[in-house]
Amino acid sequence: MLSLKDIQSHVCFPGLILRDVLARINVSPYLFQIVVDQDNRLLGTITDGDVRRALLNGADLLKHTAAECMNASPIVGRHGQDEYNLYKFTQQRRDLVFLPIVDDTGRLLTILLGRETQPIATAVVMAGGLGRRLGEQTRTTPKPLLEVGGRPILDHVLEKLEKAKINEIWVSVRYLGEQIENFINQRSNTSTIKILHEDSILGTAGALANLPGPWQHPILVINGDVLTQVDLTALAEFHTSHSYDATLGVASYGHQVPYGVVRYNDQGTFEGIDEKPSLNYFVSAGVYYLSPAFRGLIAPNQPLDMPQLLNRGKDLGLRIGLFPIHESWIDVGRPEDLSGAQKQHVFSNDA
Numbered sequence: 001m002l003s004l005k006d007i008q009s010h011v012c013f014p015g016l017i018l019r020d021v022l023a024r025i026n027v028s029p030y031l032f033q034i035v036v037d038q039d040n041r042l043l044g045t046i047t048d049g050d051v052r053r054a055l056l057n058g059a060d061l062l063k064h065t066a067a068e069c070m071n072a073s074p075i076v077g078r079h080g081q082d083e084y085n086l087y088k089f090t091q092q093r094r095d096l097v098f099l100p101i102v103d104d105t106g107r108l109l110t111i112l113l114g115r116e117t118q119p120i121a122t123a124v125v126m127a128g129g130l131g132r133r134l135g136e137q138t139r140t141t142p143k144p145l146l147e148v149g150g151r152p153i154l155d156h157v158l159e160k161l162e163k164a165k166i167n168e169i170w171v172s173v174r175y176l177g178e179q180i181e182n183f184i185n186q187r188s189n190t191s192t193i194k195i196l197h198e199d200s201i202l203g204t205a206g207a208l209a210n211l212p213g214p215w216q217h218p219i220l221v222i223n224g225d226v227l228t229q230v231d232l233t234a235l236a237e238f239h240t241s242h243s244y245d246a247t248l249g250v251a252s253y254g255h256q257v258p259y260g261v262v263r264y265n266d267q268g269t270f271e272g273i274d275e276k277p278s279l280n281y282f283v284s285a286g287v288y289y290l291s292p293a294f295r296g297l298i299a300p301n302q303p304l305d306m307p308q309l310l311n312r313g314k315d316l317g318l319r320i321g322l323f324p325i326h327e328s329w330i331d332v333g334r335p336e337d338l339s340g341a342q343k344q345h346v347f348s349n350d351a
Contacts, residue, residue, distance in 0.1 A: 004030075004098070004111040011036055011108065014043055014067035018051055018059065021066050022326070025051075031117070031234055034100050034108055035070045041106040044070035045098075048234040049241060055252075055324040056282070077101040079109050097237075117237045120289075121217045123166045124208060125157055127224030128174035128198045133334050142176040143332070144224040145183060148341045152183065153332055156227055162190045164232040166220065172207040174198035199301075206304040208295075215292035221306070223286030227341055228329040230287060238323050239289045245318035246294060246310060249287030251329045254280045285325050293318055 004010065012024055012033045025031055031048040046066050054069040055061075077085035077099045088099055099112040131143030138146070144154035154171075161169050169191050173180045177197065184193050196210045208221065218239060220232065230249060239247040256278045263271040288306060297312045298304055314320055332338045 172196040249285040250282040
């Protein structure tokens with residue numbers, strides 16, 4: 001066990017809004033905050049995962065606070081009782097990432113660190129699609145090589161994976177694949193990047209069967225037209241801490257109905273009308289973390305889309321979790337999406 005030297009950067013007050021809680025979490029390699037009162041007495045703990053679960057339940061980053069989303073009954077250690085604290089880590093809760101140590105009055109003294117967050121070992125970028133929705137722009141250029149912020153979309157995606165310290169990256173190619181392969185060969189790669197060739201259209205998941213050998217660990221899958229600043233380390237930790245078989249990245253999508261929506265009861269009696277309401281949904285964000293359990297559900301050389309694969313897993317009883325992406329996210333699939341991303345240039349310094 002290691003003792004965290006700088007505990008002040010990992011401490012926050014209960015009234016801090018979630019946006020600012022995340023800002024504190026994001027400047028540290030550890031994905032948590034200890035919530036204390038003005039006398040430094042421990043009130044609870046809040047992790048990146050706690051915030052994302054709250055988002056699934058309708059929380060607002062600008063309105064809700066740490067107190068509303070924290071774990072108010074966390075496991076804590078006792079000052080001067082090393083054997084008890086070690087027991088918490090090694091016997092009772094081997095999945096613990098951190099353990100707050102308090103004195104007899106409940107004041108926070110230090111924080112012990114336990115299990116390390118497991119890095120993502122392998123990622124697959126799906127870059128073989130035709131990009132039909134972009135029309136003439138993809139007639140001679142594959143969609144992943146269209147530029148945003150002066151660089152190909154694929155360059156942003158690969159840089160994101162490299163900064164997450166993913167050593168092995170596969171890129172699945174088919175349509176104009178030689179252009180993508182040439183780009184990767186000429187790029188200054190900091191990770192090992194290999195090509196998966198699709199001889200036929202395999203959909204958004206079928207190419208995963210082409211990965212060599214059995215899967216020894218979970219695999220990150222990301223669409224080659226997704227630009228996002230999502231914290232991939234947080235995604236992997238979320239997956240591990242919940243013991244999911246798959247974790248699906250989801251993004252919030254809002255739609256305003258241009259008409260008055262009528263409410264009525266089972267008898268068809270009018271109950272009210274809502275003028276042009278805004279509806280919000282979670283949509284698939286093109287980011288997936290799949291355990292080895294999914295490998296056997298993908299037949300070689302057979303077309304398969306990711307929704308089909310996830311539905312197969314669900315039908316077999318595999319646990320699939322949702323990971324809300326509150327960070328910037330754009331699926332560059334339509335001309336207006338590409339135009340918007342080019343104007344924003346928000347991904348030119350992706351972290």
